[in-house]
Amino acid sequence: MANATLAIGGAISLVLAIPIVGSLIPDVGAGSGTWSPLDQTEWKQLQASTNTPVKIHFTLKSKDAYLPEQNLPEAVWGIKTSPAKFMQERPNLYTPSGKLPYAVVTLGFTIFSPICPHLGCRYNYDAAAKIFACPCHGSQFDYDGKHIAGPAARGLDPLPLREQNGQAEVTWIRYQPTIPNRIVVSYSN
Numbered sequence: 001m002a003n004a005t006l007a008i009g010g011a012i013s014l015v016l017a018i019p020i021v022g023s024l025i026p027d028v029g030a031g032s033g034t035w036s037p038l039d040q041t042e043w044k045q046l047q048a049s050t051n052t053p054v055k056i057h058f059t060l061k062s063k064d065a066y067l068p069e070q071n072l073p074e075a076v077w078g079i080k081t082s083p084a085k086f087m088q089e090r091p092n093l094y095t096p097s098g099k100l101p102y103a104v105v106t107l108g109f110t111i112f113s114p115i116c117p118h119l120g121c122r123y124n125y126d127a128a129a130k131i132f133a134c135p136c137h138g139s140q141f142d143y144d145g146k147h148i149a150g151p152a153a154r155g156l157d158p159l160p161l162r163e164q165n166g167q168a169e170v171t172w173i174r175y176q177p178t179i180p181n182r183i184v185v186s187y188s189n
Helices: 002-024 040-048 083-089
Strands: 035-037 054-062 070-080 109-112 124-126 131-133 147-149 161-164 167-171 173-175 184-187
Touching: 035 054, 035 161, 040 054, 040 070, 109 161
Parallel strands: none
Antiparallel strands: 035 167, 054 070, 070 109, 124 131, 161 167, 173 184
């Protein structure tokens, strides 16, 4: 009886050990996001704009753990800027402690995550006041995403942008809210 119990326990342990060990091995490509193409009409509006941010929609392809892949509608905010101007307005993004692992100005534009860095609400652009304003707790940001008022601990979070086969693409990154440093919580995968 003892031998049978040991044999069954060993078999159960082996069956459980395989997925447990497999879950400890990171996925190939983990830690980097997938690229999603931006809406072409809105991208052209951004290219034609002078000093007005443009909300650009896209479909975010997301896979979370064991759930099936999802196609979620999302949007980002884009501004037209130059690297020199943006570096002057947001120098904290270029210091060693704030430097991001991607260019924040690409193709003459910066793309901002639509999530307020305070507690994760979605902000909007107030054209009359010429600011980005969060309706939840009152954080405000200027055209370049610099924090100017409210409880947010940092400015708006830029996202990676690239041109691929004639199309603008963005990678979705979620940063930890409420802290001054940008810590990546997740990429869309």
